[in-house]
Structure formats: structure tokens, C-alpha cells
Amino acid sequence: MKKKRLLLSLIFISIVMLLSGCDSKLAVLNPKGPVAKTQANTIIFSILMMAFVLIVVYILYIIMLTKYRASKTSDDYEPPHIEGNKWLELTWTAIPVIIVAILSVVTVQTTYAVEKVPAGYEDQKPLVIYASSSDWKWHFSYPEEGIETVNYVNIPTNRPVEFRLYSYGPITSFWVPQLGGQKYAMTDMITKLNLVAEHEGSYLGKNANFSGKGFAKMEFEVQAQSPGDYTKWVNDVKQTAPKLTEQEFNTLLKTDFVGRKSYSSTHLGFAPPPEGDMAGHQHGGDSKTEKDSGSENMDHMNHDMSGMDMSGSSSMEHGH
Amino acid sequence: MKWDEFFVTGEPMIYGADISIVLVSLAIIIGLTYFKKWGYLWREWLTTVDHKRIGVMYIISALLMLFRGGVDALLMRTQLATPDSKFLDAQHYNEIFTTHGVVMILFMAMPFIIGMMNVVVPLQIGARDVAFPRLNAVSFWLFFSGAMLFNLSFVIGGSPDAGWSAYFPLASNEFSPTVGMNYYSLALQISGIGTLLTGVNFIVTILKMRAPGMKLMRMPMFTWSVLITNVIILFAFPVLTVALALMMFDRLFGTQFFTMANGGMDMLWANLFWVWGHPEVYIVVLPAFGIFSDVISTFSKRNLYGYKSMVVSMVAISFLSFLVWAHHFYTMGTGAMVNSFFSITTMAIAVPTGVKIFNWLFTLRKGKISFTSPMLYAMAFIPIFTFGGVTGVMLAMASADYQYHNTMFLVAHFHYVLIPGTVFGVVAGMHYWFPKMFGFRLNERLAKWAFWLIVVGFNTAFMPLFFLGLDGMTRRTYTYSAATGYGPLNMVATIGAFVCAIGFVVLCYNFYYSFRHSPRDENGDPWDARTLEWSTPSPVPAYNFAKMPIVNSQDAFWYSKKQKVPLYEDGPYEEIHMPSNSGQPVILGIIMFFLGFFLVFSWFIPAIIAGIGVVIMLAVRSFERDHGYHISAKEIAATEQKLRGDTV
Numbered sequence: 025m026k027k028k029r030l031l032l033s034l035i036f037i038s039i040v041m042l043l044s045g046c047d048s049k050l051a052v053l054n055p056k057g058p059v060a061k062t063q064a065n066t067i068i069f070s071i072l073m074m075a076f077v078l079i080v081v082y083i084l085y086i087i088m089l090t091k092y093r094a095s096k097t098s099d100d101y102e103p104p105h106i107e108g109n110k111w112l113e114l115t116w117t118a119i120p121v122i123i124v125a126i127l128s129v130v131t132v133q134t135t136y137a138v139e140k141v142p143a144g145y146e147d148q149k150p151l152v153i154y155a156s157s158s159d160w161k162w163h164f165s166y167p168e169e170g171i172e173t174v175n176y177v178n179i180p181t182n183r184p185v186e187f188r189l190y191s192y193g194p195i196t197s198f199w200v201p202q203l204g205g206q207k208y209a210m211t212d213m214i215t216k217l218n219l220v221a222e223h224e225g226s227y228l229g230k231n232a233n234f235s236g237k238g239f240a241k242m243e244f245e246v247q248a249q250s251p252g253d254y255t256k257w258v259n260d261v262k263q264t265a266p267k268l269t270e271q272e273f274n275t276l277l278k279t280d281f282v283g284r285k286s287y288s289s290t291h292l293g294f295a296p297p298p299e300g301d302m303a304g305h306q307h308g309g310d311s312k313t314e315k316d317s318g319s320e321n322m323d324h325m326n327h328d329m330s331g332m333d334m335s336g337s338s339s340m341e342h343g344h
Numbered sequence: 345m346k347w348d349e350f351f352v353t354g355e356p357m358i359y360g361a362d363i364s365i366v367l368v369s370l371a372i373i374i375g376l377t378y379f380k381k382w383g384y385l386w387r388e389w390l391t392t393v394d395h396k397r398i399g400v401m402y403i404i405s406a407l408l409m410l411f412r413g414g415v416d417a418l419l420m421r422t423q424l425a426t427p428d429s430k431f432l433d434a435q436h437y438n439e440i441f442t443t444h445g446v447v448m449i450l451f452m453a454m455p456f457i458i459g460m461m462n463v464v465v466p467l468q469i470g471a472r473d474v475a476f477p478r479l480n481a482v483s484f485w486l487f488f489s490g491a492m493l494f495n496l497s498f499v500i501g502g503s504p505d506a507g508w509s510a511y512f513p514l515a516s517n518e519f520s521p522t523v524g525m526n527y528y529s530l531a532l533q534i535s536g537i538g539t540l541l542t543g544v545n546f547i548v549t550i551l552k553m554r555a556p557g558m559k560l561m562r563m564p565m566f567t568w569s570v571l572i573t574n575v576i577i578l579f580a581f582p583v584l585t586v587a588l589a590l591m592m593f594d595r596l597f598g599t600q601f602f603t604m605a606n607g608g609m610d611m612l613w614a615n616l617f618w619v620w621g622h623p624e625v626y627i628v629v630l631p632a633f634g635i636f637s638d639v640i641s642t643f644s645k646r647n648l649y650g651y652k653s654m655v656v657s658m659v660a661i662s663f664l665s666f667l668v669w670a671h672h673f674y675t676m677g678t679g680a681m682v683n684s685f686f687s688i689t690t691m692a693i694a695v696p697t698g699v700k701i702f703n704w705l706f707t708l709r710k711g712k713i714s715f716t717s718p719m720l721y722a723m724a725f726i727p728i729f730t731f732g733g734v735t736g737v738m739l740a741m742a743s744a745d746y747q748y749h750n751t752m753f754l755v756a757h758f759h760y761v762l763i764p765g766t767v768f769g770v771v772a773g774m775h776y777w778f779p780k781m782f783g784f785r786l787n788e789r790l791a792k793w794a795f796w797l798i799v800v801g802f803n804t805a806f807m808p809l810f811f812l813g814l815d816g817m818t819r820r821t822y823t824y825s826a827a828t829g830y831g832p833l834n835m836v837a838t839i840g841a842f843v844c845a846i847g848f849v850v851l852c853y854n855f856y857y858s859f860r861h862s863p864r865d866e867n868g869d870p871w872d873a874r875t876l877e878w879s880t881p882s883p884v885p886a887y888n889f890a891k892m893p894i895v896n897s898q899d900a901f902w903y904s905k906k907q908k909v910p911l912y913e914d915g916p917y918e919e920i921h922m923p924s925n926s927g928q929p930v931i932l933g934i935i936m937f938f939l940g941f942f943l944v945f946s947w948f949i950p951a952i953i954a955g956i957g958v959v960i961m962l963a964v965r966s967f968e969r970d971h972g973y974h975i976s977a978k979e980i981a982a983t984e985q986k987l988r989g990d991t992v
Contacts, residue, residue: 049815050811050814050815051814051815051816052747052814052815052816053814060747062743063743063744063746063747064747066741066743066744067738067744067747067814070737070738070741070744071738074734074735074737074738077698077730077734078730078731078734081701081702081705081726081727081730082727082730084702084705085705085726085727088705088706088708088709088713089708089713089723092644092708092709092710092711092712092713093712093713093714093715094712094713094714097712101712102645103644103645103646103710103711103712104646104710105646105647106646106647106649106710107647107650107651108649108650108651108652108653108703108706109650112702112706113650113653113699113702113703116698116699116702117653117695117698117699120694120695120698120699121695123694124688124691124692124694124695124737127691127737127741128687128688128691130741131684131687131688131691131740131741131742131743131744132680132684132687132688134741134743134744135680135683135684135687135741135742135743136680136684137743138743138746139679139680159519193513193514193519193604194511194513194514194519195511195512195513195514195610195614197675197749197750199750199816199818201747201816204746204747205675205743205744205745205746205747205749206675206746206747206749206750207675207676207677207746208673208675208676208677210610210611210676211513211604211610212604212609212610213677215676215677216677228816230816230818231818232749232750232751232818233511233750234438234506234507234511234514234750234819234820235514236438236505236506236514236519237434237435237438238434239434239438239820239821239822240434240821240822240823240824
């Protein structure tokens with residue numbers, strides 16, 4: 025048992041050291057933007073709280089196991105009958121309640137914080153990028169710039185980026201660990217993820233949610249550039265890259281692995297994303313037939329979307 | 345359908361499996377014929393309605409499935425040991441992690457737990473069997489046919505490959521065109537019905553069949569945990585039944601509940617799955633808590649500390665278990681408000697769980713602790729499970745979960761709760777109640793070897809995964825490049841997995857060794873234990889208790905030993921009414937197997953015939969007049985004399 029205790033305390037110490045002490049290289053704890061930073065701080069805070077719980081339990085455990093083993097008691101020792109103790113039991117109910125309450129406050133605050141545009145960036149107009157997945161690649165459409173990329177995405181530093189996520193197949197999860205936590209991309213609705221990169225650099229992004237055979241290869245590069253470099257890159261793509269035709273896009277969707285691509289137009293025009301009137305699960309895939317059938321319960325879901333321009337260019341207006 | 349689509353082909357491993365399945369089946373058939381054991385097998389086991397034998401069959405099935413799921417695990421770990429490994433291809437890896445998850449949860453943990461319930465609960469409450477012995481046999485055979493159907497997918501038709509959570513639209517015909525996911529929906533459905541029936545059976549058994557004087561608050565803690573678990577089963581499993589039925593309609597009949605078009609809603613599947621799936625993890629862990637409570641109390645020679653708060657905390661856990669399912673998909677974009685709600689309910693579970701941990705620690709206090717093999721598992725459980733539990737609290741925090749979700753951190757967490765919780769629990773229970781089942785103890789020296797290999801191997805295998813997860817390694821990924829730097833920690837994890845596997849081999853070898861060499865148990869109470877099951881002789885006679893025990897307190901057997909007061913009613917033996925054996929449950933199981941198999945391949949004519957067969961079986965049972973049989977007082981007296989000597 026002694027060996028085991030030693031082992032446990034070694035494991036425990038090494039975890040605390042690795043996670044909090046030496047500002048490690050672990051991606052999640054090496055944030056490059058405010059969202060990931062909030063999350064890394066939350067994680068470190070929770071580790072410290074939990075370390076306290078573990079220390080208490082492990083100390084009690086070691087005391088009980090060393091003090092009350094049969095080999096240390098006399099043969100005729102009869103353990104007493106003890107029902108319990110109201111105050112002790114209340115104590116170890118109350119203390120966890122307090123710990124959970126503290127963690128809850130932190131969780132609720134940070135959960136709201138990471139859903140919103142990060143603090144300090146609210147005044148800026150976010151850059152909207154539609155990130156859609158298909159088996160097994162990522163398409164990035166820049167409606168304002170009118171360009172589209174595959175399997176890489178360039179963003180300017182110190183500007184909020186609003187990723188609008190959806191999928192052309194299985195549920196995927198858009199994740200750039202060093203910039204912030206992940207969110208699902210699904211076929212029938214848009215999910216939004218706000219990220220900001222504060223440092224220039226190249227960050228690995230990936231699909232985190234299992235989506236079939238090519239899942240392991242579904243990675244992309246996020247290149248965070250200075251605003252100047254970013255504008256230059258956009259202009260480059262506009263001038264040099266070919267237009268994305270509907271036919272080309274359909275070929276892309278059908279091809280398993282395509283490598284990196286750049287285009288000087290987006291697919292949003294001929295293949296609108298599932299938002300507004302196109303949101304699938306609210307009223308079926310074929311919204312026209314639903315409307316014609318005049319189903320009442322569907323109508324109330326549509327009202328706020330009525331009159332919305334369905335052409336791709338309208339999506340620009342969501343930016344502000 | 346062509347034959348080469350029907351049989352899985354092209355993989356040496358599969359041909360190996362084909363050959364070994366044929367050889368093992370032949371060996372069993374030839375062996376049974378040679379030793380003239382067919383009659384014995386049919387009379388004593390296949391048709392039995394005795395809860396103890398059904399329990400043993402559950403446990404044997406669980407051990408077989410542990411082997412299957414364990415081999416899956418080793419294949420996965422071998423593939424991940426080195427970067428860019430070519431050991432398995434993506435499709436094969438996807439099938440293996442899917443079957444590993446399904447097999448370990450539904451066909452290993454569940455039958456192991458239910459097997460323990462079967463063997464122990466009637467004995468702990470002083471009952472002669474469960475409330476519905478025939479139904480109990482039906483439960484087992486439905487589980488067994490579901491498990492066999494699921495395993496058949498490996499060689500016929502192809503294994504499921506969409507993960508054990510089978511998220512749509514990945515699990516729809518469009519993205520999983522093989523019959524693999526049909527196997528998933530049908531095999532889980534058949535065994536799930538069996539589990540639901542078990543739930544009904546044990547609730548009635550515990551509520552209605554306790555010995556005189558055993559009030560609810562005098563029940564052993566394992567029985568309490570089983571009662572609460574079965575209430576959870578009763579509420580959770582119907583959700584799975586419905587979800588799987590809808591899935592089957594989607595895949596076989598072209599409905600659109602979860603598909604991408606025509607109003608299908610993939611998120612609905614995720615919700616239904618986890619409304620069942622989260623309570624499910626408490627279904628497999630609460631009985632283990634019960635086992636640990638009994639084991640810790642027995643081997644520290646003390647009554648359980650804080651009995652009432654133990655019960656209250658389990659009730660609280662069972663209630664909360666239904667309020668936390670959305671924490672499995674915080675990242676679905678339901679918004680900060682919903683996520684905050686589920687974060688708080690999830691963290692709240694830590695409170696009753698913490699109460700239990702402290703109560704176990706204080707049961708040790710002032711005790712007289714002996715480190716037998718069951719106790720070792722219980723003592724490893726406390727620190728390791730606490731570690732797994734606190735990482736669970738970390739995962740519960742939605743904002744941080746966006747970074748843990750779908751990563752190796754999550755994989756590490758749930759193995760850190762399920763293995764020390766469930767697996768150590770059932771293994772501790774198996775060592776503890778082994779003499780009750782078979783009349784001899786497992787060899788302690790081998791058991792301790794197995795224990796240390798398993799504990800050291802387990803920690804080596806899963807501790808690195810926490811760090812890999814924080815470094816961005818996703819789960820279910822079949823390979824990674826050397827540039828990621830994930831290689832060394834993965835190698836460590838793989839080595840740990842193999843050490844752990846060696847531990848399980850030693851554990852199984854111990855069955856054989858102890859069968860050959862262990863001294864036979866003489867008085868039925870080898871551990872000097874506290875609860876009623878130890879007052880019966882080992883092996884336990886079919887009727888369990890010749891006379892009804894009288895219960896005046898918790899741990900009634902302990903106090904009757906200490907205070908030298910009789911445990912049983914006075915008076916002569918009376919004849920005992922027993923349920924008779926029946927071949928109907930096993931036949932029903934076989935028909936259900938074929939019904940499922942035909943539906944998997946959409947062979948509807950044979951499926952309809954099998955379906956009619958099921959209806960006929962139910963009708964036969966309804967019109968059958970079977971009043972059981974009686975064991976005469978004389979026969980009981982002779983049996984008791986033989987088993988107990990002259991003492992009673």
C-alpha cells in the first residue's frame with residue numbers, strides 16, 4: 025500500500041506541476057486569443073479547486089488505511105457500532121455544496137462570456153465567415169470579401185470573427201484549440217462561434233466530432249495575419265483565384281479529400297446556408313411545400329424570417 | 345444480396361475469427377456429446393428459472409463479452425501506439441471503437457451488474473427467488489440473443505461503425521450503408537427489452553418479498569442500490585426502446601425521423617440517446633457503489649457509516665441523473681442559458697457522490713481492516729474514482745467543456761469513473777460472492793497479482809490521455825501524424841493497456857487454478873460477513889432458505905452471530921413451493937434472435953414468420969397451467985442435514 029500511496033501522490037503532484045506550474049505546451053493551456061484564454065483560466069481554476077478536494081480525500085484515506093488496519097489492532101479488538109454523525113455528515117454535504125456553488129458562478133459567467141463577442145471587441149464589426157463541412161473537408165466562405173477557401177482559413181488579428189457553422193453531412197465539430205472551444209456544425213441550422221486571434225501565427229484546426237472514414241484527416245490551418253497582410257491576401261485571392269461555379273462546388277462536395285483550394289466567389293449564392301428561411305429542421309427540408317400546405321404550427325416559426333431576401337448576398341447583412 | 349456481401353471478407357483477422365468461431369462451436373458440440381452433457385445442460389441451465397443459476401449465466405456471458413471488448417481495446421491501443429500506423433485502416437478502426445463501446449457498456453457492464461443482482465439480492469433479503477422467476481429467465485435469454493446478434497455482425501454483414509452513440513445523420517442509410525447499424529438497433533432493442541423486464545422484476549422482488557422484519561431501512565446497501573438502479577432502468581430504458589424503434593424505422597422502412605431531409609432532426613436522436621444514456625451510467629455504477637458498501641463494511645468489521653445518508657444520496661443521484669443529459673452536447677449551440685442549467689445540475693451530482701465517499705472513509709475509521717482481494721478493489725476504487733469524479737466536475741463546466749469535448753480528456757475521464765466504479769465493483773463482488781456461488785474462494789495470491797497488474801496497468805493506460813486531450817488529440821481518430829507530438833504518451837498508454845490485459849488474464853486463470861486447488865468452503869461464511877446471504881450454506885440449495893430468517897436490525901446475520909441469538913424461525917420444516925423449469929424462455933430467445941437477424945437484412949417474409957413465432961410463444965405461455973412443484977419437508981430436512989451438518 026505504501027508504494028501505491030507514493031505512486032498516487034507522485035501522479036497527483038506531476039499533474040498539478042504540469043498543468044499549472046510550468047506554463048506548458050499543451051494546446052488548450054497555451055491560448056492565443058481571449059476566448060481560449062478565458063477557457064484556459066477556467067480550467068486552471070477548476071483544477072486548483074479539485075486539487076483541494078483530492079488532497080482532503082487522499083489525506084483522510086491514508087490516515088484511515090494506516091491507522092485502522094487489522095495488523096495494527098489487537099486480536100480481541102471489536103470495532104464499535106457507529107450509526108453516523110449528523111454534524112459530520114452535514115459538514116461533508118455543506119462543503120461540496122459551497123464548492124459547487126463557487127464553480128457554478130464561474131461556469132455561468134464564463135459560459136456567457138465565451139458565447140459572446142469577447143470583451144473589448146464588442147465595438148468592432150465582426151468578420152463573418154461561413155464554415156461548412158462536407159465529407160471530409162472544410163469550406164470557408166467570406167461573404168463580405170466574396171472569396172472562398174477549402175481546408176484553410178485566414179483571419180486578421182485583433183478583430184472578432186464570427187464563424188457560422190453548418191454541415192453537408194454528418195454532425196461535425198469546428199475546433200481551433202488555441203483560439204477557443206468547439207461547436208457543432210449541423211445540416212439543418214447555423215451555429216455561431218465567436219473567436220479572436222490576438223497573436224499572428226498558424227493554428228491547427230480540426231473536426232472534433234467523429235464523422236466517418238475520413239474523420240482523422242479533417243484538419244485545417246488557421247492563419248492569423250496582421251490586418252494589412254490579411255487585406256493583401258484577400259486581394260490576391262480575388263485577383264488570382266478562379267470563380268467557384270456550382271458544378272465545381274458539387275464536385276468538391278463529392279470528392280473525399282481535396283487539399284487546399286482558393287476561389288474568388290462563394291457558394292452562398294447558389295447553395296444558401298441553412299439560416300433564416302433555409303433552416304431545415306424548423307419546417308422541413310422543402311420549405312415551399314410546407315408553406316403551401318399551410319401548416320399552422322410551422323407558420324409561427326417563419327414569421328420573423330418573412331420577406332428575407334433568399335439570395336446569397338443578403339447574408340452579408342447579418343454582419344452587424 | 346450476394347454471398348460476398350453477406351459474409352465479411354478481405355481481412356485476415358476476420359477469417360481468423362470465422363475459423364475460431366467454427367472451431368469453438370464444434371468443440372462445444374463434440375464435447376457436450378462426448379461427455380453426454382446435453383441433457384444436463386438443458387435441464388440444469390438452459391431451462392432453469394433459479395435466480396442463482398441465471399445470475400451465473402449472466403456473469404459468464406459478461407466475462408466472454410469482457411474478452412471481446414478487451415480485444416477491441418487492445419487492437420485500438422496497438423493502432424494508436426505509433427504515429428501513422430498502418431495496423432488498422434480507418435473503417436476497421438471505426439468498427440472496433442463502436443463495438444468496444446457497445447459491448448463494454450451493454451453486453452459486459454450490464455449483464456455483470458444484473459448477474460450480481462440475480463445471485464445476491466434474493467439471498468440478501470431472505471427470499472426464495474425473484475418475484476417472477478420465469479420472466480427472469482426471459483430477461484436473460486433476450487439479453488443473450490441480443491448479445492449474440494450483435495457479435496454476429498463481425499463476421500456476417502459487417503460491424504456497426506458510427507460510434508456507440510450512433511449520432512445521426514452519420515448512422516443513417518446515407519452515411520452508413522452497410523447493415524452494421526441495423527444490427528445495432530435490433531440487437532440493442534432485443535437485449536434492452538430484457539433489461540426493462542429485469543427492472544420490473546427486481547423492483548417487485550425487493551418491495552414485496554423481503555423476509556419478516558426486514559424493513560426498507562434494514563436492507564443491505566447493495567439491495568438498496570439495486571432497488572434504486574431498477575427504478576432508473578424503469579424510467580430510462582423505455583426512452584432507448586423508442587429511440588431504437590425510430591432508428592429502425594428510419595433504416596429499414598425509409599422514415600425520416602433523424603435524417604437530413606423532410607424535417608428529420610439529427611439533434612432529436614442525440615437528445616433521446618442521452619436521456620437514456622446518462623441514467624445508464626448510473627445504472628452501471630450505483631450497484632457497484634452498493635457492492636463496495638457491503639465489502640468495505642465486511643472487511644473493516646464495522647457497520648456502514650451514515651446508512652441513511654447513503655440511501656438519501658443514492659436517491660438524489662438517481663433523480664439528478666435524469667436532469668443532466670444535455671451535458672453530452674454543450675457544443676450543439678443550445679446557448680449559454682441551457683448550458684448553464686445543465687452545468688449546475690451536473691456539478692450537483694458531485695455532492696451526493698462526495699457524501700458517499702466520506703461515508704466509506706468513515707466506515708474504515710475505528711475498523712479492523714483486512715486487505716482481502718475484494719477489499720483491495722474497494723480500496724483502489726476510492727482514490728481512483730475520486731480522481732475520475734473531479735475530472736467529471738471539470739467537464740461539467742460548459743465553458744471549459746468546449747475545450748474537452750470529443751477529446752482524449754473525455755475518454756480518460758469516463759474510463760476513470762467506469763473502470764474503478766463499475767469494473768472494480770463487479771470484480772470485487774465476484775471475488776466476494778464467489779464462494780457463495782461455487783462453494784470455494786478464489787486463490788488470494790493470484791487475485792492480488794491480478795489486482796496490482798490491473799490497477800497499475802489501468803492508470804498507465806489512461807492517465808496520459810488527460811494530457812493528450814488537453815493537447816488537442818480528438819477521440820475516435822484512427823491515426824495521427826508524428827508532427828503532433830502525440831506519439832510518446834500514446835505508446836505509454838498502449839503499454840499500460842497490455843499490462844491491464846495481463847491482469848485480466850491472471851484473473852481468469854485464477855478461476856481454473858482455484859477450481860483445482862482451493863479448499864472447499866465448509867460453513868457458508870468464509871469472510872465472517874454480516875448480511876443474510878452468508879447465513880446460507882455454500883453452494884446454496886435451490887430453495888435458498890429452509891426456514892424464514894427473522895430480521896430485527898441491519899446486518900441481522902452479524903448480530904445473530906455476535907449475540908448468539910437464532911436467526912431462523914423455530915419449528916419443523918415445511919414444504920416449499922418452487923417454480924418449475926421451462927424451455928420456453930430459451931426458445932423465445934432463439935426466435936427473437938432470428939427475428940432480429942432477418943430484420944437486419946430486411947428479409948421480411950422470414951421476419952414475419954419469426955414474429956408470428958414470438959406471438960405464439962406469448963400465447964402458449966398465457967394459456968399454460970403451471971403451478972410449479974413442492975419440495976417436501978422430509979427432503980428439505982435431508983438436504984439441510986447434508987449441507988449444514990447437525991447445527992440446524
